[in-house]
Amino acid sequence: xxSKQIIDYLNNGHQHNLEDFVVVYGKQNTSDVTHPxxxxxxxxxxxxxxxxxxxxxxxxxxxxxxxxxxxxxxxxIKDMAxxxxxxxxxxxxxxxxxxxxxxxxEFAYYAAFSIMVLVVFLPLKVIDLLHNVFGxxxxxxxxxxxxxxxxxNTLFVMHSTQTAMTLNPQLTKYxxxxxxxxxxxxxxxxxxxxxxxxxxxxxxxxxxxxxxxxSD
Numbered sequence: 350x351x352s353k354q355i356i357d358y359l360n361n362g363h364q365h366n367l368e369d370f371v372v373v374y375g376k377q378n379t380s381d382v383t384h385p386x387x388x389x390x391x392x393x394x395x396x397x398x399x400x401x402x403x404x405x406x407x408x409x410x411x412x413x414x415x416x417x418x419x420x421x422x423x424x425x426i427k428d429m430a431x432x433x434x435x436x437x438x439x440x441x442x443x444x445x446x447x448x449x450x451x452x453x454x455e456f457a458y459y460a461a462f463s464i465m466v467l468v469v470f471l472p473l474k475v476i477d478l479l480h481n482v483f484g485x486x487x488x489x490x491x492x493x494x495x496x497x498x499x500x501x502n503t504l505f506v507m508h509s510t511q512t513a514m515t516l517n518p519q520l521t522k523y524x525x526x527x528x529x530x531x532x533x534x535x536x537x538x539x540x541x542x543x544x545x546x547x548x549x550x551x552x553x554x555x556x557x558x559x560x561x562x563x564s565d
Contacts, residue, residue: 350419356387365443365524369433371397375408392416427560442556444523447532448547455543462539465501468494508541515545523552
């Protein structure tokens with residue numbers, strides 16, 4: 350692998366890693382490090398430019414030890430990426446694709462969830478439906494609505510807590526973009542721990558694959 354190939358590789362989808370390098374190893378302020386790009390790379394160091402189009406700054410980062418050839422550069426960069434991200438409390442992997450429901454059980458849950466939403470927002474119509482179509486007495490139908498509403502409210506409180514306390518820190522750790530982050534919030538409010546489990550599995554798999562590619 351040549352120096353140019355490595356530069357092209359780092360400048361394609363690894364801007365978050367380059368930001369980590371400049372902030373941690375180059376000791377620059379996070380707010381100053383925008384649009385990072387590798388300009389030069391040799392067996393001793395790499396130079397990263399950052400900032401606005403006009404007046405960009407340069408940060409020259411030396412490797413711990415000079416390398417004999419470029420074959421080991423990606424392995425060194427993988428270690429640098431892991432350590433730099435860790436020092437910032439982040440992951441070297443950035444999640445950009447939200448894990449959506451895919452299993453039959455997940456779709457079944459959403460069917461049940463939709464019914465609960467219908468009950469909460471249209472209780473009188475649901476009572477009429479139970480009474481007129483299914484022959485349930487008004488009193489029994491009202492009790493059913495009250496129970497389902499209580500369950501829905503309880504789930505909302507639980508899922509809100511899980512979203513704030515468990516999911517939100519992970520969204521930050523994996524640097525999820527704004528639009529995807531909003532979708533994650535919505536899915537977690539609906540699913541709670543089911544979505545969090547799917548999210549964590551996606552992140553762990555992506556992180557493992559990402560680090561493997563960095564060292565290939």
